[in-house]
Amino acid sequence: MGGMAIGETVLAIGTKKGLWLATSQDRTNWSLSGPHFLMNEIPSIGIDQRNGSTRLLVGARSEHWGPTVFHSDDLGETWTEPENGAIRFNDGDGAALERVWQIQPDAADRPGVVWAGCEPISVWKSTDGGEHFELNRALWNHPDKDQWGAGFGGAAAHSILPSPHDPDTVHVAMSTGGVYRSTDGGDSWQARNHGISAYFMPDPNPEVGQCVHKIARDAVEPSTLFAQNHHGVYRSDDSGDNWQSIADGLPSDFGFVMLTHPRRTRTAWVVPIKADGERIPPDGHLAVHRTDDGGATWARFGTGLPDLDYNVVLRDAAAVDTGDPAGVYFGTRGGSVYASANEGEAFVQVASGLPDVLCVRAASL
Amino acid sequence: MVGVAQKSVTVVVPSLLAKVTGEQRELSVPASGPRSVAEILDDLAGDYPVFNRRVRNETGAIRRYVNLYLDGEDIRTLQGPDTLVAPGQELLIIQSVAGG
Numbered sequence: 496m497g498g499m500a501i502g503e504t505v506l507a508i509g510t511k512k513g514l515w516l517a518t519s520q521d522r523t524n525w526s527l528s529g530p531h532f533l534m535n536e537i538p539s540i541g542i543d544q545r546n547g548s549t550r551l552l553v554g555a556r557s558e559h560w561g562p563t564v565f566h567s568d569d570l571g572e573t574w575t576e577p578e579n580g581a582i583r584f585n586d587g588d589g590a591a592l593e594r595v596w597q598i599q600p601d602a603a604d605r606p607g608v609v610w611a612g613c614e615p616i617s618v619w620k621s622t623d624g625g626e627h628f629e630l631n632r633a634l635w636n637h638p639d640k641d642q643w644g645a646g647f648g649g650a651a652a653h654s655i656l657p658s659p660h661d662p663d664t665v666h667v668a669m670s671t672g673g674v675y676r677s678t679d680g681g682d683s684w685q686a687r688n689h690g691i692s693a694y695f696m697p698d699p700n701p702e703v704g705q706c707v708h709k710i711a712r713d714a715v716e717p718s719t720l721f722a723q724n725h726h727g728v729y730r731s732d733d734s735g736d737n738w739q740s741i742a743d744g745l746p747s748d749f750g751f752v753m754l755t756h757p758r759r760t761r762t763a764w765v766v767p768i769k770a771d772g773e774r775i776p777p778d779g780h781l782a783v784h785r786t787d788d789g790g791a792t793w794a795r796f797g798t799g800l801p802d803l804d805y806n807v808v809l810r811d812a813a814a815v816d817t818g819d820p821a822g823v824y825f826g827t828r829g830g831s832v833y834a835s836a837n838e839g840e841a842f843v844q845v846a847s848g849l850p851d852v853l854c855v856r857a858a859s860l
Numbered sequence: 861m862v863g864v865a866q867k868s869v870t871v872v873v874p875s876l877l878a879k880v881t882g883e884q885r886e887l888s889v890p891a892s893g894p895r896s897v898a899e900i901l902d903d904l905a906g907d908y909p910v911f912n913r914r915v916r917n918e919t920g921a922i923r924r925y926v927n928l929y930l931d932g933e934d935i936r937t938l939q940g941p942d943t944l945v946a947p948g949q950e951l952l953i954i955q956s957v958a959g960g
Contacts, residue, residue, distance in 0.1 A: 559925045559955040560877075560914035578909040583918045591917035 502860070504816060505570065506824055506845060507551060508832055509537030509854035514553055516571050517845050522822050522836035525845045531571055534558075539811065541598030542858040543624065545606040549860060552609065552625045554595025562592050564611070566625055570860075582611055582619055582628045588635070590615055596651040597811070598625065602659035612652035616643050616669050620681065631681050634667065639686060642703045646670035646725070653810060654710045660717040666710060666735060673705030674722065676735050687735030692727050709753040709810045715760035719789070723753040723765055723810075730790050741790025746777040751810035752825065756838075757817045761789035764815075764823060764839055766808040779803045783823065783839045799842035800833060809853055816857040826852025866948030867892055869900060873911070874953055880910040891947045897928060898941035900951065915953065925956045 513530030539554035597612035619628035706725035713719035756762035806829035830849035905912035
């Protein structure tokens with residue numbers, strides 16, 4: 496992977512059986528390399544470019560040998576793993592790391608700060624670029640903890656959104672549990688699920704227990720958030736205090752993906768799945784839907800995607816880059832990966848026949 | 861060696877873990893008398909911390925799909941990590957069938 500020219504785009508593809516890297520000069524023609532970490536699932540990838548270089552961070556998990564975090568500062572030529580593990584519970588915690596679901600570099604003006612969301616439900620913070628993480632004990636010991644549960648994929652904190660505008664504000668989403676917000680840098684956390692349905696519970700509007708699949712923050716308005724729920728697509732304009740449905744205009748309100756534009760306000764993408772009980776793209780027609788007006792209207796884009804595809808796109812198997820126009824990427828559980836160089840309006844196939852895609856992340860080099 | 865008491869136990873490492881044991885497939889652990897599996901792994905953790913994390917999680921539990929055999933017996937059918945290993949005995953680590 497050495498020798499990449501500036502201006503290339505790298506697309507990191509985490510699958511159930513390893514990591515692949517794809518590169519492109521034009522985001523249309525791609526070359527694929529890998530696998531790295533063969534037979535390890537890669538559910539999380541972070542690409543950190545805040546120090547003038549590119550660090551790849553991956554959460555790997557072997558069915559035999561357990562989970563760990565690797566990083567590479569040479570685009571996958573070599574990988575390093577801290578001897579004692581980047582993320583590990585202490586003796587007194589009575590818990591063991593099961594899976595790293597999210598690796599999220601913080602804002603550009605906080606270099607070195609990287610967040611991780613894990614199973615069991617926990618949030619971790621690193622200040623050394625992701626080499627060592629500290630458990631956030633306020634969330635770990637949260638009084639709501641006994642109300643959190645496991646979705647089908649496991650009980651995890653899967654989304655972490657530090658606010659680029661305010662170092663004290665962080666949003667976390669967990670399945671199940673819902674959205675939590677801290678306004679004091681992680682010293683305390685409050686559930687922020689008002690308006691998000693939990694139709695699968697006796698009280699469909701509880702304070703806690705929602706199965707939020709993914710959240711994303713607006714690039715311009717830090718108090719605007721978007722959520723793809725386990726049935727339900729929502730927007731909040733008050734930092735999560737209240738959520739309103741924006742599902743009208745979509746073929747389904749079920750899905751896993753929620754992406755926001757890297758620069759433009761009120762622009763978001765989803766990949767609808769027919770229903771909880773019917774987890775396929777609607778009628779087998781895989782498509783990306785984009786709103787440019789905060790969810791008031793949605794446009795469907797399927798150009799370049801197969802006529803029929805019955806595979807699901809998982810919550811982290813989609814990403815945007817920071818290019819202009821923004822690139823949009825996703826991979827399916829059928830092992831196909833697609834890239835769009837025009838904000839999702841048309842796609843090219845990057846790869847096919849890979850193991851189930853769990854995570855993709857892209858960056859301009 | 862006839863007439864000389866063994867003063868160690870041998871841990872046999874699967875090939876998949878050799879890269880985290882300096883490519884050694886057999887690790888010798890001092891043992892002047894019987895030692896528990898947990899003590900033996902604790903000893904190795906100092907020199908081979910990544911090996912230790914592959915075999916055990918941070919609670920000290922042996923990972924679900926990692927099997928340790930003492931003279932052909934899975935230690936889970938013996939006393940688990942408290943199983944005593946005598947000097948001269950061999951502890952064999954093999955990953956179990958898992959995954960899909």
